[in-house]
Amino acid sequence: MTLHPAIIALLAGALAVNALVLYAAWHALAILRHWDPNSGSERQLQLERRTYLVSTLLGNAFLFEILSLALLVFVADRLHLQINGAMCAVGTFNANAWGYPALLLKVFNVLGAGLWLTLNFADSRAYDYPLVRVKNRLLLLLALPVSLETLALWYFFRNLKGDVITSCCGSLFSAGGNQVAADLAGLPPLPTALLFYLLLLLTIAFGVLFLRGHGKGQIFTIFATLTFSVGIAALISVFGPIFYELPHHHCPFCILQSEYLHVGYLLYTALFTGVLAGLGCGVLSPFRNRPSLHNFIPRLQRYLTIICLLSYALFALAVTLRFLISDFQLFS
Template identity: 50%
Template sequence: MILHPAVLALFISSLLIGFMVLYAALHAARIVRWWDSRSGSELQLRLERDTYLVSTLLAYAFGFQLLSFFLYIFTADTLHSLFVGAMCAAGTLQVNGYGYPALVLKLTNFLLAGLWLIMNYTDNRAYDYPLIRKKYVFLLALVPFIVTEMAVQGLYLSGLRADIITSCCGSLFSADNNGVTSDLAALPALPLEIAFYASMGATLLLGLWFIRKGRGGYLFSLSAGTAFFVAIASLISFISLYFYEMPSHHCPFDILQKEYGFIGYPLYLALLAGGVAGMGVGVIMPFRKRESLREVVPQLQKRLAAATVALYFLFTAIVTYRMVFSDFTMR
C-alpha cells in the first residue's frame, strides 16, 4: 500500500465508518425486535436512550460516508502521477481489479446513505418516532453494502504499488473497446442529448409543480432518479467532449483537474446532492398521512424538491453554457 496521506485517510475513515455502522446495527436489531412506544417498561426506556445514540452515531457515520466518495475520487486523481500510463483518476482506478468496483459501491452507498439520513431526519421531527422500525430495517439492509465497500476499498488501497503499469482514460473510455465504460462512450450523442434535456426539463417542471401544488411527488421522484442516471451516461457520451474539445475523449475524471478549472467537483456535487434530494421526496412520500408527520413531511418534501430543482438547474446551466460557448461542435 502507498503511504500517502489521502490513502491513509480513506483507509482509516472506512474502518471508522464500518465500525460505527456495525455497532449501530447491533442496537438497531434490538430496537426493531423489541420497540413498543406504548410500553413504559425498563427495556423500552433503554431502547429510547439507544435510539438517540444510534441516530447521532449514524448521522456522523453517513455524513463521513458522503464525504468519502469525493475523497476517493480526489485521491485517485492525486495519485495518477505515481503510475506509468495513468493520466487521471481513470488510470489510478485501473491499477488493480478493485478500483472501479469500490467506486460503484461508494456511489451506491452515497445514494443509500443520503436517503437514510432523510428518513432519519423525518422521523426525528415527530414526537412519537413513527418511522423508527422502518429506518432501522433500512439500516440493517445497508450494512452489507457498507461492509462490502470497506472490504473492496481495503483490497484496492492495499494493492496500490508504484511499479504497476496501468491504462489511460483514452483506452478505458474508448468507443472501440469492450466494457461498460466503452458502451457508454459509444452511445449515440444526439438521442442521448435529447434524453438528457428531456429528463432534466421534466424534473424541473414536475419539481416546480410539486412545490406549488403539493401533488405528483412519486412522479417527481421517479423523474429525478431517471435524470440522475441519464446525466451520468450523458457525461461520458457527449458532455465531456465539450469540456475537452476533443471528439474521442470521453473521460469523466479529467474535468476534476486544474486544467479544466476543477469544474467536475461542482458538477458532480450538484448532480449527486440533487439526485438524493429528489429521490428522498419519494422515500418519505408514504408517510404524509401519519398523524405526527402531517405537517413535517410536506414541508420537508418541498424543501427537498426545491433543492433538486436548484441543483439540477445549476448542473444543466453549466453543461449548456459549455456546449454553447465551446469551440467544439458535434454537428
C-alpha cells in the same frame, strides 16, 4: 502506497464508519424486536435512549460517508502521477481488480446514506419516533455493502503498485471498446443530449406540479433518478468532449483536473445533490399521513424538491454555457 496520508484518512474513516454501522445494526435488531412506543416499561425507555445515541453516531458516520466519495476520487486523481500509464483517476482505479468495485460500492452507500439521513431527520422531528422501524430496516440493508466497501478499499489501496502498467482513459472510454465504459462513450451525442434535456424538463414539470400540490412525490423521484442516470451518461458521451474540445475524449475524471478549472467537482456535486434530494422526497411520501409528521414532511419535501431542481438547473446551466461559448462543434 497505504502510507499516503490521504489513503490513511480514507481507510481510517471507512473503518470507523463500518464499526459504527455494525454497532448500530446490532442495536437495530433489538429495536426491531422489542420497540413498542405505547409501552412505558424500563426496556422501552432504554431502547429510546439507545435509539437517540445510535442515530447521533450514525448521522455523523453517514455524513462522512457522503463526503468521502469526493475524497476518494480526489485521491485517485492525485495518485495517477505515481502509476505507469495512468493519466487520471481512471488509470488509478483500473490499476487492480478492486478499484472500480470500491468506487461503485461507495456510490451505492452514498445514496443509501442519504436516504437514511433523510428518514432520520424526519423521524427526529416527531415526538413518537414514527420512522424508527423503517430507518433501522434500511440500516440493516446497508450493513453488508458498507462492510464490503471497507474491504474493497483496503484491498484496492493495499494492492496499488506504482510499477504496474495500467490502462489510460483513452483506451477504456473509447467508442470501439467492448466494456461498459466504451458503451457509454459510444452513445450517439445528439440523441443522448436531447434525452437528457427532455428528462430535465419533465423533472422540472413534475417538480413544479408537486410543489403546487397537484403531483405525487414518487413520480417526481422517478424522473429525478432518471435525470441523474442519463446526466452521468451524457457527461461521458456528450458534455465531456465539449469541455475537452476533443471529440474522442470521453473520460469522466479528467474534467476534475486543473486544466479544466476542476469544473467536474461542480458538475458531480450538482448531480449527486439533485439525486439525493429527489430520492429523499420520494422516500418520505409514504409517511406524509403519519399524525406526528403530517405537517413536517410536506414542508421537508418542498425543500428537497427545490434543492433537487436547483441542483439539476445548475448542472444544465454549466454544460449549456460551455456548449454555447465554445467554438467546438460536436454535432456537426
